[in-house]
Amino acid sequence: MFHMYLPIAGSSVNIFLILGLGGIVGLLSGIFGVGGGFLMTPLLIMFGIPPTVAAASDSNQIVGASTSGTLAHYRLGNVDMKMGILLLIGGVLGGTIGVQFIKILRASGHADFLISVTYVIMLGFVGSYMFFESLQSLRKDKVGSSTPDSIKTAPVEKKPSIFGKLMGTLPFQTEFVKSGVSMSALTPLILGVFVGILAAIMGVGGGFIMVPVMVYLLRMPMHVVVGTSLFQILFTCINVTIMQSYTNHTVDFVLALLLLLGSTVGAQFGTKISKRLKGDQLKIILASLVLLVMVQMLFGLLMAPTNLLSYAGGH
Amino acid sequence: MYILHKYPKIILFSFIVFFLFPALSMAIQLTPEQVNIGTTFNGGTITVSGEISQDEDAVIQIKGTDTEAHFKQTGKVGGVLWMTVAHFSLSGAPSAYFVYLPETISSWRDNKDKRWAQLDLDYDTLQSDIVIEPEQNDSAVVFSDFLKLKADHELYQMVENGVHYKTGTNGQKIFEADIHIPADIPRETYTVNVLKIKDGIITGQETAELNVQLQGFPLFISNMAYNKSLLYGIISVLIAIGAGFFMGMVFKDKGGAH
Known part of the structure; x- marks a missing residue:
């Protein structure tokens, strides 16, 4: 009774299940500025959607969620357009390079091994670093707030890293007002290429790699990171949706629409939650989520699957 | 009248076949005659029925078209990690394969009676037609996993006691089977075979077609x-x-995101 047929996926789904799934992922998207593809696609596959259709329809859904999220964050002044556009250009370039790279890897027969290991290492490294750094920062805040004003010292200027020094030597130095940082325009461009390559290899949108890159390498404030990341994801997913529709016919609009109804609402609530949380709190929750996905992936690698055969395609 | 004059022998033969020897004219009835997939489709049931002689059994076999599908196989790497070890295409297997058996033949199958093997209806009869490219060393394992995957999606069904009988007319019996059509069924034309079995031998076969097609909104989306x-x-x-903008506006008005 509460089922809807998906003409491109060729199967039927429970409406409330998909709406709920969209809502949860949209909520995460609004809170952390990630597309949620790394979470949604495996869940859709688990519910019987063919992998290629799950990945493509999810991109379509992310367009809606990130529009909703970007709009909400834009109103809050959390979108750095200049930074977002540079990262986007870099991401598109990187994605193109990454797709060629994966073709070479597939021909050598080691692609899947490398993808799985890269995925787990990347998630483990990013998640752990973010988790402990935020934890440390939260503890400092706690100590700081309990210290009498007379004893408090002036904030210590962070020492520039080797990466920071290197990037400081690059030309086209410019100021990113919304982010409150000054750097070469080439820095976000290069980092965008790097994230684009990784995202193409791993077959994901790249939001959960982009967010830590913006926080730790571009030194952007967390709330601006979330808004800018959503802005960039919006354009990446528009491109993916149109390309997948045109070349592979794998976008199931009915599935995307159901997910969309859930995720656009979820993204709005997510933004509301995001606003109430401190930057470090946001980081620590995202880090926990990333680590959870890493553990789930690791289990997938260590535990024998119920069936050794599966349909090819997807992430 | 022209036909009566032109082909009197054919008309007479048809009359004899349909009215005097109804057992020979085992017409299959499909109810409904086709599967229409609409917006809220979540699988369905097709009833296959007809008449056979009292001393016969009916087996219903439904086969989809041969399609090529691409798969990946998971294996253990380095004795620790489970990951994709092979990609291949598999062709020659029907997209769906349903066999519905009456009680007698179900017991043959359960007891591994040689009469069941003679009928060539079990899944292993499909194996000889399957082509795997590139060729795999463990093709028997691949085939077994393939069957498991298809069964998980209810696209391969071997249903015991799935055909029931009722008393018919002229000393005949009516066979009837409710075929479960899964939501994942590929849209194509299926061949419905009703096999008449007597003493472990197939003595006759009647064939019909079953169309599974989209209609309404799903058809519009698919065409687009x-x-x-x-x-x-x-x-x-x-x-x-x-939709994103709309939600943004709705929440703005309600002050949700602020």
Whole structure:
């Protein structure tokens, strides 16, 4: 009774299940500025959607969620357009390079091994670093707030890293007002290429790699990171949706629409939650989520699957 | 009248076949005659029925077309990690394969009676037609996993005691089977075979076609996606953006996001 047929996926789904799934992922998207593809696609596959259709329809859904999220964050002044556009250009370039790279890897027969290991290492490294750094920062805040004003010292200027020094030597130095940082325009461009390559290899949108890159390498404030990341994801997913529709016919609009109804609402609530949380709190929750996905992936690698055969395609 | 004059022998033969020897004319009835997939489709049931002699059994076999599908196989790497070890295509197997058995033949199958093997209806009869490219060393394992995957999607069904009988007319019996059509069924034309079995031998066969097709909104979406794919992609994006904006406005008015 509460089922809807998906003409491109060729199967039927429970409406409330998909709406709920969209809502949860949209909520995460609004809170952390990630597309949620790394979470949604495996869940859709688990519910019987063919992998290629799950990945493509999810991109379509992310367009809606990130529009909703970007709009909400834009109103809050959390979108750095200049930074977002540079990262986007870099991401598109990187994605193109990454797709060629994966073709070479597939021909050598080691692609899947490398993808799985890269995925787990990347998630483990990013998640752990973010988790402990935020934890440390939260503890400092706690100590700081309990210290009498007379004893408090002036904030210590962070020492520039080797990466920071290197990037400081690059030309086209410019100021990113919304982010409150000054750097070469080439820095976000290069980092965008790097994230684009990784995202193409791993077959994901790249939001959960982009967010830590913006926080730790571009030194952007967390709330601006979330808004800018959503802005960039919006354009990446528009491109993916149109390309997948045109070349592979794998976008199931009915599935995307159901997910969309859930995720656009979820993204709005997510933004509301995001606003109430401190930057470090946001980081620590995202880090926990990333680590959870890493553990789930690791289990997938260590535990024998119920069936050794599966349909090819997807992430 | 022209036909009566032109082909009197054919008319007479048809009369004898249909009225005097009804057992020879085992017409299959499919109810409904085709499967229409609409917006809320979540699988369904097709009833296959007809008449056979009292001393015969009816087996219903439904086969989809041979399609090529691409798979990946998981294996253990380095004795620790489970990951994809092979990609291959598999062709020659029907997209769906349903066999519904009456009680007698179900017991043959359960007891591994040689009469069951003689009928050549079990899944292993499909194996000889399957082509795996590139060739795999463990093709028997691949086939077994393939069957498991198809069974998980209810696309391969071997249903025991799935055919029931009722008293018919002229000393005949009516066979009837409710065929479960899964939600994942591929849209195509299926061959429905009703096999008459006597003393472990197939003595007759009647064939019908079953169309599984889209209708209404799903048909409209499918046509757009395959025939106007670029426009479909652009519209999908625009609707998604529109929905995002709409939600943004709704929440703005209610002050949700602020």
